[in-house]
Amino acid sequence: MSVFEVIENRKSVRSYLDEEVNEEELKKIVETGKKAPQAGEFQITVIQNKNLIAKINDLALTGMKNSGNDFLVERASIEGYQPLYNAPVLVLLSAPEEGHGDINTALASENIILAATELGYGTVYLVTPTLAFLGEEREGLLKELNLPNGFIPVNGIAIGKEGVETIQSPPAEDIDNINYVK
């Protein structure tokens, strides 16, 4: 696919098959995160441990329910809703709290998402996993991730083979938000 076709094909996938992601392809996909524009440190953590993914999922769900954010509370109340959508791989992007961590990790994420799309995998960009790190499990979870000192998860990406979509995306609006100044 050309880069334009990859961008056109990308969409948020919220249902995954119970199938591993090929190790070689996964490595190729996550390595692209290192090639994005960046201004500062960040860490790409590739989680394939089902127990850890389930733990982050469950804590994120609780975090959504307790967030006080109407949208998140409503999503979390959908029957059977799982914030990580049972994906076999969760990539967490982490950075120091100070600096451009959110931007560095977002740019790296888009590379990873587009590379995964090129190789036929579904993805969804996620902020909900960060909610798992707000409660009392925070320190234990951070230890399990083996992050550099002072780094905290900023966003995540679920990756896997697309399943039957059950949870709809909020409608993507086609807003006319490009203007040209000549």
Ligand SMILES: Cc1cc2nc3c(=O)[nH]c(=O)nc-3n(C[C@H](O)[C@H](O)[C@H](O)COP(=O)(O)O)c2cc1C
């Ligand atoms: C900052 C940000 C945070 C997001 N967090 C989540 C999330 O936690 N869970 C989720 O299912 N989708 C999340 N999304 C995906 C958006 O819902 C999705 O990209 C948008 O609805 C457009 O749909 P599309 O990706 O299929 O084009 C997030 C997107 C962005 C940019």
